């Protein structure tokens with residue numbers, strides 16, 4: 001057996017001495033031997049919890065189930081498990097039962113924005129398509145914690161079909177993001193069928209898969225899977241590495257199979273207290289990712305889902321991390337730090353402040369070193385006036401069938417072709433006074 005650590009070998013033997021050696025790298029064996037109880041977890045890792053804590057852990061697991069692959073479990077350091085980032089991501093904390101008064105079951109209002117079974121349609125041109133409710137490992141920080149382990153919500157074939165029908169009927173959807181659960185937990189044939197259906201929809205230009213399989217079940221990334229995925233280009237994959245320790249030789253092999261199949265790889269990290277809330281750690285993670293042809297995509301502020309309060313950092317910490325990346329390392333190693341707006345407003349990018357001031361013809365900027373500089377605005381810049389009629393414009397876009405919907409939001413008040421000059425929230429007291437007067 002060629003496991004990633006020496007403790008992995010011991011753990012494998014404790015889980016199933018008869019078959020572990022021969023089948024450790026068989027993903028079906030891994031799934032079949034997933035650890036789902038505190039007792040098995042203790043036995044596998046060779047640890048024991050004091051009785052009182054154990055009772056509380058059992059209560060936590062009743063509300064939020066436990067599931068971890070032997071592979072992922074084997075990355076935990078049994079000597080210092082309580083501080084181990086892998087342990088903290090896969091093993092329940094009794095603090096999950098602490099609910100703050102601002103915590104929400106569905107903070108991103110994904111259910112409210114469901115426009116068809118399995119479809120959350122939040123942005124104009126792209127949808128989230130929840131095609132699987134299965135995960136190889138139940139992340140303790142899951143934003144969809146409300147649904148974890150909920151067998152009833154595994155989408156039926158008719159629901160997938162209804163989701164596909166919705167996408168067919170909405171020509172503005174050019175980007176489909178397959179998520180779940182984990183889409184790579186579906187059988188190859190099921191995934192192949194869904195991807196084939198999406199390929200057949202003319203207006204769908206790209207498909208993305210969000211998956212944690214390369215992190216928690218890297219052996220699922222087989223040559224057969226990659227070959228199948230490679231027939232569905234342009235297909236992008238986003239993985240979910242949170243800590244440099246998760247990038248093992250096995251996960252590197254999985255990433256390499258995907259990259260060799262021509263799939264552009266990105267990574268989404270969740271900022272987690274006491275797991276990865278450190279600028280130096282984040283820089284190391286970014287460097288390890290780009291060495292494996294994975295581009296850091298998003299760094300997420302932890303959502304306001306119930307059961308996650310112990311994982312949350314301040315937003316300030318996130319900004320400080322970005323401050324330590326921009327300029328200090330390769331531009332493509334810097335993820336965009338985002339807060340997913342509670343209530344369903346979507347992702348909002350946050351950056352340290354680089355624009356210090358503005359005057360008529362000058363912008364005052366600062367760089368990562370603290371250098372303050374000015375950028376002289378051009379004296380005679382005259383942008384092309386835009387009335388939205390691209391066919392008559394001197395700028396050559398000349399896209400066939402370019403059907404541009406009008407601008408929305410801030411883009412709308414900035415544009416030439418719309419006379420709206422301000423966006424005013426409804427129901428302000430001031431506006432009501434005007435109506436009354």
Ligand SMILES: *Cc1c(COP(=O)(O)O)cnc(C)c1O
Nearest residue numbers: 120121122123126127128177347
């Ligand atoms: C994150 C997300 C997307 C994709 O957003 P990008 O910024 O394009 O990566 C789409 N739909 C929903 C509901 C999302 O949460």
